[in-house]
Amino acid sequence: MASVGSHENYYVPEQTKLPFFASIGLVFMVYGLGAALNDMKAAESATASTWISLFGFTLLSFIIFQWFSTVIRENHAGMNSDQLKRSYVWGMAWFIFSEVMFFAAFFGALYYVRNFAVPWLGGEGDKGISGDMLWPQFAAVWPVIENPNDALFTNPHEALNVHEWSIAFFAKFLPFWNTLILITSSVTVHFAHTALKAENRKGLIQWLAVTVALGVIFLFLQAFEYIEAYGHYGLTLDSGIYGSTFFLLTGFHGFHVTLGTFILAVMLVRAIKGHFKPDDHFGFEAASWYWHFVDVVWVGLFIFVYLI
Amino acid sequence: MSAAHDDHHHGPAKGISRWLFTTNHKDIGSLYLWFSFAMFLLGGTFAMVIRAELFQPGLQLVDPNFFNQMTTMHGLIMVFGAVMPAFVGLANWMIPMMIGAPDMALPRMNNWSFWILPFAFAMLSSTLLMESGAPNFGWTFYAPLSTTYAPSSVTFFIFAVHIMGASSIMGAINIIATVLNMRAPGMTLMKMPLFVWTWLITAYLLIAVMPVLAGAVTMMLFDIHFGTSFFNAAGGGDPVLFQHVFWFFGHPEVYIMILPAFGVVSAIIPTFARKRLFGYDSMVYATASIAFLSFIVWAHHMFTVGMPIAGELFFMYATMLIAVPTGVKVFNWVATMFRGSMTFETPMLFAIAFVVLFTMGGFTGLMLAITPADFQYHDTYFVVAHFHYVLVPGAVFSIMAAAYYWLPKWTGYMYDERLGKLHFWLSFIGVNVLFFPQHFLGLAGMPRRIPDYALQFADFNWISSIGGFLFGASQLILLFVVIKCIKGGKKATAQVWEGAQGLEWTVASPAPYHTFATPPDPKLIHDQ
Numbered sequence A: 001m002a003s004v005g006s007h008e009n010y011y012v013p014e015q016t017k018l019p020f021f022a023s024i025g026l027v028f029m030v031y032g033l034g035a036a037l038n039d040m041k042a043a044e045s046a047t048a049s050t051w052i053s054l055f056g057f058t059l060l061s062f063i064i065f066q067w068f069s070t071v072i073r074e075n076h077a078g079m080n081s082d083q084l085k086r087s088y089v090w091g092m093a094w095f096i097f098s099e100v101m102f103f104a105a106f107f108g109a110l111y112y113v114r115n116f117a118v119p120w121l122g123g124e125g126d127k128g129i130s131g132d133m134l135w136p137q138f139a140a141v142w143p144v145i146e147n148p149n150d151a152l153f154t155n156p157h158e159a160l161n162v163h164e165w166s167i168a169f170f171a172k173f174l175p176f177w178n179t180l181i182l183i184t185s186s187v188t189v190h191f192a193h194t195a196l197k198a199e200n201r202k203g204l205i206q207w208l209a210v211t212v213a214l215g216v217i218f219l220f221l222q223a224f225e226y227i228e229a230y231g232h233y234g235l236t237l238d239s240g241i242y243g244s245t246f247f248l249l250t251g252f253h254g255f256h257v258t259l260g261t262f263i264l265a266v267m268l269v270r271a272i273k274g275h276f277k278p279d280d281h282f283g284f285e286a287a288s289w290y291w292h293f294v295d296v297v298w299v300g301l302f303i304f305v306y307l308i
Numbered sequence B: 001m002s003a004a005h006d007d008h009h010h011g012p013a014k015g016i017s018r019w020l021f022t023t024n025h026k027d028i029g030s031l032y033l034w035f036s037f038a039m040f041l042l043g044g045t046f047a048m049v050i051r052a053e054l055f056q057p058g059l060q061l062v063d064p065n066f067f068n069q070m071t072t073m074h075g076l077i078m079v080f081g082a083v084m085p086a087f088v089g090l091a092n093w094m095i096p097m098m099i100g101a102p103d104m105a106l107p108r109m110n111n112w113s114f115w116i117l118p119f120a121f122a123m124l125s126s127t128l129l130m131e132s133g134a135p136n137f138g139w140t141f142y143a144p145l146s147t148t149y150a151p152s153s154v155t156f157f158i159f160a161v162h163i164m165g166a167s168s169i170m171g172a173i174n175i176i177a178t179v180l181n182m183r184a185p186g187m188t189l190m191k192m193p194l195f196v197w198t199w200l201i202t203a204y205l206l207i208a209v210m211p212v213l214a215g216a217v218t219m220m221l222f223d224i225h226f227g228t229s230f231f232n233a234a235g236g237g238d239p240v241l242f243q244h245v246f247w248f249f250g251h252p253e254v255y256i257m258i259l260p261a262f263g264v265v266s267a268i269i270p271t272f273a274r275k276r277l278f279g280y281d282s283m284v285y286a287t288a289s290i291a292f293l294s295f296i297v298w299a300h301h302m303f304t305v306g307m308p309i310a311g312e313l314f315f316m317y318a319t320m321l322i323a324v325p326t327g328v329k330v331f332n333w334v335a336t337m338f339r340g341s342m343t344f345e346t347p348m349l350f351a352i353a354f355v356v357l358f359t360m361g362g363f364t365g366l367m368l369a370i371t372p373a374d375f376q377y378h379d380t381y382f383v384v385a386h387f388h389y390v391l392v393p394g395a396v397f398s399i400m401a402a403a404y405y406w407l408p409k410w411t412g413y414m415y416d417e418r419l420g421k422l423h424f425w426l427s428f429i430g431v432n433v434l435f436f437p438q439h440f441l442g443l444a445g446m447p448r449r450i451p452d453y454a455l456q457f458a459d460f461n462w463i464s465s466i467g468g469f470l471f472g473a474s475q476l477i478l479l480f481v482v483i484k485c486i487k488g489g490k491k492a493t494a495q496v497w498e499g500a501q502g503l504e505w506t507v508a509s510p511a512p513y514h515t516f517a518t519p520p521d522p523k524l525i526h527d528q
Helices: A018-041 A047-076 A082-121 A128-134 A167-171 A174-197 A201-231 A240-273 A282-307 B025-053 B064-099 B107-129 B154-181 B194-225 B239-256 B259-273 B280-294 B309-321 B323-337 B346-369 B371-377 B381-411 B417-443 B455-487
Strands: none
Touching (some): A018 B154, A082 A240, A082 A282, A082 B154, A082 B239, A174 A240, A201 A240, B025 B064, B025 B455, B064 B107, B064 B154, B064 B259, B107 B154, B194 B239, B194 B259, B194 B280, B239 B259, B259 B323, B259 B346, B280 B323, B309 B323, B323 B346, B346 B371, B381 B417
């Protein structure tokens, strides 16, 4: 395994069919999705478009499965030098940075509407004049319950944020429990990592299983909250800027948790199969980085969407 | 050693599969460059339609909606399809050779970064054939034009932008991993060629802002299809929010298109001045400063939108600060040429034209940065002239300079110098006739993105159009020169240019399919 002399071979795969067919899958998926959205907007049948999209999604998923299998197989065959493994580490680190910036766009939008757009619509400062002329009745409060034009954007009945700072309130406040669940899961995935490094496979499997379970519980609670939001609070995607920011921030976070839980579940299967070694388990480590990242995003969400 | 089979290297595969399934950085670099050139011609064709319509006042060739589709598609295709992929192609070809690496760090992902692009642009271009027509809201796609009032093809535009963003992010991750992890022993950071440095910083910018663009188009998608109100004040949102998110991406984006150009010019000028680059360290720091500043100047695109006065002032001063590191760079290029023994081969001609004309574009940028003055210039042809000066004789000239400079290394043959010079002079004259009069048009008040105009603008417009046709036609010479150079010609030596420095000139011409499978001799790595 160790390098002979000063130089290790960097494994450059000769040719690969994976990316080209992944591109085909990707383009079918998004083209079909775009066509389906347009069909629905034009009140036409979206059946054909949906099938195109599903075909693309299936092809893409299949290729990605093959792709990861290939990479794992190569690593098990000892083809990956230490230097190549570092490329994967850099790749994952910068991928997570790109995800951070994706969420930054939505947090930035939330910051802008809360601190500028909504106060101006309410008539505050020099920029308030147009808001005053268009919708004089609109009062700038966050969360926005009364929309400037509630004929276009139905008002929600009630907001979902913290409006009472008491133990009794938090005890019944679902996002608070979700925060606890995610923070706990960050700790359990760390325990799994520690067990892995100590060559304790049983510990690894147990802690990882606990983490996956916590992820699934979080998603169930999140789904429950959405049902409550739509049914009980009247808070929907089209109920104005509060619903828009709420659902896109929590929704994209939920999507990432779904992905993270799936990745961790794959890692659990791989752990059971005995794929990981104490000194060679970047697949697991990357998954745990990703998981810590979605946890940190949630903490930001909890603070800026629910608390303040 | 477990990996015995990669001790012997294969050449390229035969037939079309070489290009579809390749993991070789040189093949992928060529794919990017050819794709970019195809998009350059397509976007150029749209520009010809624009200039033809504007040749005379009145509506003669196309209807206004189609004109808007042309300006939109021209901008999108040139930015995302021509300039960016060209630089990624150059990075693919040159970075591994410049740092003594066997290939890019993640070769399979490299193939994917490329191959999703043609599909994305096929989808984007197909909107021209759709019933609703192509996107018609300008390449900056401001809401509500791009949401409430958009043609239904906007959905495909949104997904095309998503794919382009994914391509850029994957490409950038690959470049960062390559530069940080694959340098040959002895290639310390401060010994890297400036092209590698500028690309490292560009890649960082790409990873930082392409996701923000994805966020912007995602908000659009939800506003259009799912009833959200990010950009609709009736629901408590704000169309101006779109502009903030867009330009937070958009301003770093313009540096994404110019920093690698700085790297190219910093490689070419020392070669043909036969002197080392003046002020290498300051070039690195200036590049990093420009990248940093690019994140805090975005709202200078929005001076007239109605920002609080503190915002106007902050963005004005921050923007002007950019002139400092940019000035350092221009100074260094001129100082490199100063008392050098210069020759004027085609790459050098393009590089010198770059320094002069990019600087002009920089100065008009400084004029636009002055908030009160910008109230006059905003959305006029002065802005069009400004950014075309930095992008065409700026970014595009640097790409052409790079193509001529490295063509002998890529093909193994010298290009036709006489035709190269002809291409340069026609392009140089064409581009100035095309864009210089647009400054006057803008100062006189002609708005951008209009198919018809008042009679007072007629003269400068026909001059501009003549320049446009000349510039457009001249680019076919480049195509001819490149094909001729691939077919044959005078054999190129490994060194190619007398004054060239760097690892890429230590390998044979054409560069073997695999280079630096074992790292180069550290003695070959010189201080910059």
